[in-house]
Amino acid sequence: MTDIWQGQPTRNVFTHYFVSGTTRISHVYANTELIMRKLVIETVVAPFTDHLALCLIITTVLPLLRTRRGLWKMDTAIFN
Numbered sequence: 001m002t003d004i005w006q007g008q009p010t011r012n013v014f015t016h017y018f019v020s021g022t023t024r025i026s027h028v029y030a031n032t033e034l035i036m037r038k039l040v041i042e043t044v045v046a047p048f049t050d051h052l053a054l055c056l057i058i059t060t061v062l063p064l065l066r067t068r069r070g071l072w073k074m075d076t077a078i079f080n
């Protein structure tokens with residue numbers, strides 16, 4: 001497991017601000033496969049809270065689905 005939350009090297013990135021100080025998430029760990037798929041990790045505003053959320057965006061490997069011409073009809077007998 002490796003820490004993938006670096007923030008910005010030139011400044012600290014905090015996830016919560018309050019009158020007497022600030023706090024932040026220090027580490028986010030991921031395995032090698034997730035690290036290779038990581039596109040972005042950033043802080044975003046989280047509704048209904050005074051904390052920021054971390055958002056990790058990764059790529060996915062999805063199979064290409066091929067469809068044929070024609071109509072598809074659901075078998076409604078399964079509902080009876």
